[in-house]
Amino acid sequence: MRPLLIATLSLLASLAWAEEPWGTVDLQAAKPLHDKACTGCHIRMYGGDGSKMYTRDGSMLSNKLELLQRVAACSSQVSSGWFPEDESNVAAWLNKHYYHFDK
Ligand code: HEC
Numbered sequence: 001m002r003p004l005l006i007a008t009l010s011l012l013a014s015l016a017w018a019e020e021p022w023g024t025v026d027l028q029a030a031k032p033l034h035d036k037a038c039t040g041c042h043i044r045m046y047g048g049d050g051s052k053m054y055t056r057d058g059s060m061l062s063n064k065l066e067l068l069q070r071v072a073a074c075s076s077q078v079s080s081g082w083f084p085e086d087e088s089n090v091a092a093w094l095n096k097h098y099y100h101f102d103k
Pocket of ligand 1: 034053060077
């Protein structure tokens, strides 16, 4: 019985991975990272708290993977010094609050 259980669990894990390009995340860690490194330009462009960047018409993003890639691109552009897990945390946090992509 046990090998079957393990096979089933690892299949489920790989399916979950396919849907979540960022894997396991820490959403609590995301907001301070985001607010420190990511609001400057976006506020300059859109005013307010800059979040209109994420809700604007004609957003360049259509799924989680593109969101993660965009976060990574902006992060490296500004030499944030973030690790990949920081990018994952912020991408997942942006998805939860603004983008709401299912996949
Ligand atoms: C140096 C200025 C600058 C900083 C700092 C910056 N961004 Fe951006 N960001 C941009 C610009 C410019 C665009 C729009 C690019 C375009 O329209 O082609 C953008 C677009 C985005 C988008 C896509 C918006 C959409 O839905 O179309 C996301 C997500 C994003 N940035 C995340 C981040 C994150 C996360 C950080 C912090 C690591 C960050 N940005 C820091 C300039 C910046």
